[in-house]
Amino acid sequence: MRRPYLSALLLVALATPAFAQGEVNVYSSRHYDTDDSLYKTFEESTGIKVNRIEDDANVLIERMTSEGELGAADVFITVDAGRIGRADLAGLLQPLNSDIIDEKVAPELRSPDDHWTAISTRARAIFYDKASVENPPQTYQDLADPKYEGMICTRSSSNVYNLSLLGSIIAHDGEDAARAWAEGLKNNLARDPQGGDTDQLRGIVSGECQIAIANHYYFARAFRSEVSGLTEGLDKIGVVFPNQETTGTHVNISAAGIAKYAPNVDNARAFIEYLLTPTAQELIANGNDEFPVVEGVEPAPEVTQLGSFRRDELNVGSFAMNGDVAQRIFNEVGYR
Ligand SMILES: [Fe+2]
Known part of the structure; x- marks a missing residue:
């Protein structure tokens, strides 16, 4: 039965x-x-x-x-x-x-x-093409400087890594400064935001971008195992842990x-x-x-070889809660 x-x-x-x-x-x-x-x-x-x-x-x-x-x-x-x-x-x-x-x-x-x-x-770092960028951005704020127009690759605004980074700028500098930064960054993009962090690094290797924003581990792991489109070009890429003289690197x-x-x-x-x-x-x-x-x-x-840095000591809770405001700001400035 x-x-x-x-x-x-x-x-x-x-x-x-x-x-x-x-x-x-x-x-x-x-x-x-x-x-x-x-x-x-x-x-x-x-x-x-x-x-x-x-x-x-x-x-x-x-x-x-x-x-x-x-x-x-x-x-x-x-x-x-x-x-x-x-x-x-x-x-x-x-x-x-x-x-x-x-x-x-x-x-x-x-x-x-x-x-x-x-x-x-994990640190959100700045990567650059050593051959073509003589003075790489030293701060997140530098990324909005018009001198880097058409050079930067980063992923879409809805990605939580970018929302948290903007969330930390909101926490440090307030919404108006954060909006001006997001607009400046958008104006400096080499292409429409697309792909993941690894794709931004690949963009440096292919020559499509001169500067990229990515979490440090996407770069580090390409030293250990073969990442197509990246590992072969690792020696072209320099890394900056930003804001060492100011707030520290966003972690x-x-x-x-x-x-x-x-x-x-x-x-x-x-x-x-x-x-x-x-x-x-x-x-x-x-x-x-x-x-x-x-x-x-x-x-x-693979991580230690990237060098040591001072991290931003802003409480992670203060940007964890800023995601919605950050998304609104990105939308307002037309950052996709
Ligand atoms: Fe990730």
Whole structure:
């Protein structure tokens, strides 16, 4: 006799992360080769099983919103403060309440309401063609200087990396200055915004752009493994970590928070604390050529060779919340 309701129940059980003790349900928009060892090491050292749900950050935010109080999410992990800021604004996170996190992570890399913490950082840098650009821009503000007209490549304004960068300029200089900057940058573009960060770097190699804005790891990883259209031209490209004499280089984060309705709060906290151990920090940072957030852990050699820099110490929370204003400003100046 067929019992379809039983198979349906079984299917639901298999598709739904467990609520039992001894488990932690991680909703993550990061997926790198090193993640398997990252999760396995946690399971082996604590006996807590990790159930992973990986998807685009916006999809996970929608899922957590629709699941509400019945949600299975314990930990939410994302790249870019702007995205975890969106989850926080949607009321999907709760306080971390961890002395370990407070002690290990610099205050400017944690949300002021204790709802999330950085687990690694990434710098938004300026790249240039060494042969044709004698005086490369030294600041984000320089990128709006008419002397660079027709030379710059960067991706679309709706990309969260650009929204966070403009969000940081809004936080430092106010909306009017941010609007003037966005307009100046738009006027200096070599082509309509298109592609990802790697495509902006490829534009330097192909000669379509003389200057590009990109996160540092898109450049660093091309030293380690073959990136078509980029690796062969790496020695043409110079890097500037901007604003060293002023505010410091804009850094963004990979971030983790505890879900508002986490069924396993203690395990969620233990998992995030684990992400800040030296072993986990090495795996996280090396998985995507990012910078560790915990002192004493070194970035990959491909990253170290780019040189050291002073980072902007503006609290990441202050630009994480500026995404909507930044998008409005980009739209107002006609930056696509
Ligand atoms: Fe990225």
